[in-house]
Amino acid sequence: MSSSFPSKSGAIVLLIASLTGLAIALYAYFTPLTGVTGTLGALVAILACLALAILALLLASTQGPGTAIFLRILILLGLGGTGFAAVLLHQWWIGVAMVVGLIGLILDLMRPARLVHS
Numbered sequence: 001m002s003s004s005f006p007s008k009s010g011a012i013v014l015l016i017a018s019l020t021g022l023a024i025a026l027y028a029y030f031t032p033l034t035g036v037t038g039t040l041g042a043l044v045a046i047l048a049c050l051a052l053a054i055l056a057l058l059l060a061s062t063q064g065p066g067t068a069i070f071l072r073i074l075i076l077l078g079l080g081g082t083g084f085a086a087v088l089l090h091q092w093w094i095g096v097a098m099v100v101g102l103i104g105l106i107l108d109l110m111r112p113a114r115l116v117h118s
Contacts, residue, residue, distance in 0.1 A: 010108025011060035017101035021094045022049035036089050048082040
């Protein structure tokens with residue numbers, strides 16, 4: 001049975017959302033008068049978006065169901081934490097990027113499971 005979704009489309013959406021959040025966080029951190037210029041919170045958002053991008057790449061390349069579940073849990077925690085940080089920093093576009101990343105994670109959950117034959 002073929003699926004209507006490409007197998008890695010969710011991870012690709014998540015990667016694009018993470019990189020978008022990273023770009024917005026970098027802009028907020030380095031640009032004067034954004035309200036969060038040079039703050040620790042903006043730096044944490046940068047690192048969290050970078051970690052989410054790396055996790056999205058790992059999710060796209062993983063083969064085992066156990067590893068995929070572990071990565072999905074880490075990504076969900078990362079998306080929630082980064083979204084909460086975006087709200088605290090008043091960086092709404094980072095929050096929007098995290099919601100798009102959540103949609104990518106949901107798309108990845110609909111990816112057909114691979115059967116392991118012993």
